[in-house]
Amino acid sequence: MTARAWELLAVPLRAARRAGLVWGLSLAALIVLTVAFYPAFRDEPELNNLIEGMPDALIDAFGLADFGTPAGFLRGNLYAVLVPLMLAVAGVLLMNGQTASDEDSGRMEAYLAQPVTRQAIFIGRAAGVGLWLLVIGVLMVVAQVMSDEVFGLDIGAERVVVTVILCVLLGAFHAGVAALVAGLTGRPGLVLAAGMALAVAGYVAMALFPISDVLEPWRHASPWDWALGGDPLTNATEAWRYLVLGVPALVLTAIGAWAFGRRDVQVG
Amino acid sequence: MGAMTATATATVEPLVVQGLVKNYGKVQAVRGIDLAVRAGEVFGFVGPNGAGKSTTIRCILDLLRPSGGQIRLFGRDPSTDSADIRERVAYVPGELRLPERVTGRQFLTSIGRIRRRFERGRVDELAERFKLDLDRNIRHLSSGNRRKVAVLSAFLSDADLLILDEPTGGLDPLMQHEFLRLVRERRAAGATVFLSSHILSEVQSVADRLAVLRAGQIVASGTVNEVRGLARQHVEVWFEADAPRGLLQVPGLDDAAVDGRQFRATLTGSARPLIDALNGLPISSITIQEPDLEEAFLGLYQEDDE
CATH class of the missing domain: 3.40.50.300 (P-loop containing nucleotide triphosphate hydrolases)
Structure with missing residues (x-):
């Protein structure tokens, strides 16, 4: 890579350093603290009995099935709602910060006036966000595998790694949508609205649609369902699940970069 | 390079x-x-x-x-x-x-x-x-x-x-x-x-x-000189006695007024005729100010609008 291309990647990596580390360390801490409660939970059958007495729809909606098993414990406490939601939000916020928000505040102008194309700047920024999502995922895997070991939560490391990868890809998908809106409009308010609406709608479609017979088939329209519908903590994950999240993330970002090159730059 | x-x-x-x-x-x-x-x-x-x-x-x-x-x-x-x-x-x-x-x-x-x-x-x-x-x-x-x-x-x-x-x-x-x-x-x-x-x-x-x-x-x-010549400036002159009314006839001045010891005018173009007219008069102080741009080129804007 040329010094110039490297710098276009290094600028967002540096700029998002604080936000990226806060997200990564927060998620790692959440994982460690949750797993730390596993020994106490394992030895307390009352809670399991309570959950088993709940209606099936409620159990499905909050991912509480098999709550007594290690996989069920991780799913119910972390990977059904909280972790994917946090990664989707992180993807939207990080991408917005490096694109629309930076453009709208006027801070991007110092770079846009340099001898590089707008597309190159945009792609460098999106790649920087992608790398930060990767770092967040690595921190999560390390926290999960180490705390499983320390607190005696017996689950295969492979299952955990795959689940984290799927959640990170869900974050990347939302970041891709944010990049698309940022490229088309340059308006941070719209980017946040679209990203957050997608995250919430996706969760609702996956978690609550199955309760209704009419809506049930539509749960498969949710990116959450693509990522987690196969229960990756228990089952092997099909290859298409990675592709259906990862490829749109790249394609939407590319369309965003193209659109960014064709319009007026926003003036704060 | x-x-x-x-x-x-x-x-x-x-x-x-x-x-x-x-x-x-x-x-x-x-x-x-x-x-x-x-x-x-x-x-x-x-x-x-x-x-x-x-x-x-x-x-x-x-x-x-x-x-x-x-x-x-x-x-x-x-x-x-x-x-x-x-x-x-x-x-x-x-x-x-x-x-x-x-x-x-x-x-x-x-x-x-x-x-x-x-x-x-x-x-x-x-x-x-x-x-x-x-x-x-x-x-x-x-x-x-x-x-x-x-x-x-x-x-x-x-x-x-x-x-x-x-x-x-x-x-x-x-x-x-x-x-x-x-x-x-x-x-x-x-x-x-x-x-x-x-x-x-x-x-x-x-x-x-x-x-x-x-x-x-x-x-x-x-x-710069060409454009400068189109700009207006505020002139204010204080005299040791009453300001001479003859200054009101100097070419290139707008809004010229005499008020006791003070003479005020807006100058456009060369300052030469005014300086010549002031030469030898008992002046106690003189200020020439450039107004803000909007006013300095007021004349041009008005012509342009017509």
Whole structure:
């Protein structure tokens, strides 16, 4: 890579350093603290009995099935709602910060006036966000595998790694949508609205649609369902699940970069 | 290096703007501008705030896409060749925002990595001249010091054309002076400078030619002396006794009035007839003030509106 291309990647990596580390360390801490409660939970059958007495729809909606098993414990406490939601939000916020928000505040102008194309700047920024999502995922895997070991939560490391990868890809998908809106409009308010609406709608479609017979088939329209519908903590994950999240993330970002090159730059 | 490149391409005008129009929805920010900036000159682009200076400059840099007309930077179209051309252009934005979580030095290093021509070796020399601490976080710098960081990035860029949008805002008079010295140095090295300002006196000391912009249109252009001759100035003279009423007949004056020991008038064009008339009179004090730009070119604007 040329010094110039490297710098276009290094600028967002540096700029998002604080936000990226806060997200990564927060998620790692959440994982460690949750797993730390596993020994106490394992030895307390009352809670399991309570959950088993709940209606099936409620159990499905909050991912509480098999709550007594290690996989069920991780799913119910972390990977059904909280972790994917946090990664989707992180993807939207990080991408917005490096694109629309930076453009709208006027801070991007110092770079846009340099001898590089707008597309190159945009792609460098999106790649920087992608790398930060990767770092967040690595921190999560390390926290999960180490705390499983320390607190005696017996689950295969492979299952955990795959689940984290799927959640990170869900974050990347939302970041891709944010990049698309940022490229088309340059308006941070719209980017946040679209990203957050997608995250919430996706969760609702996956978690609550199955309760209704009419809506049930539509749960498969949710990116959450693509990522987690196969229960990756228990089952092997099909290859298409990675592709259906990862490829749109790249394609939407590319369309965003193209659109960014064709319009007026926003003036704060 | 800058000098050589500029000389080699002296036949191509660095910047030509023809019939530039820029609309924001129904608002016409720029209403048909023509400009031709010659190689090696300092061109002043003067107008009150909101006249369309920054919009024009953003179109030149391809940050905005014109609604009409065309722009040529070194003979090429910035909307299709912008990345290559901007290697020869350096820019100081008017509404200055810089990345905040980096020091001035880190920002300049970053720009230096993106540009092929950048005089890294002169960073400390220029920072010294502008009394700028490069190792402080940009977030903690005053607006004047941020401005210096942006000015440094432009002057270190070894560009053939410097586009400076209100570059001295927030700088104290000493630093403005240093800035103008730097502009003259770059011109001596063969570079072309396009300098916008809402203050005529700031530009007139350094510009070779200038254009005056008002409400998206150019209302006056030419050499500094030509344009200067169109501007109005307020004159106020205090006499030791009652002011002589004969002064009211001096040519070139508007709104001339005598009030006790005071004589007031608005002067347009040469000051010679008034100075001649005042010669030998018992004057106790005299002030000649340049009003703000809107008023200085009031006459032009009114003609234009008719």
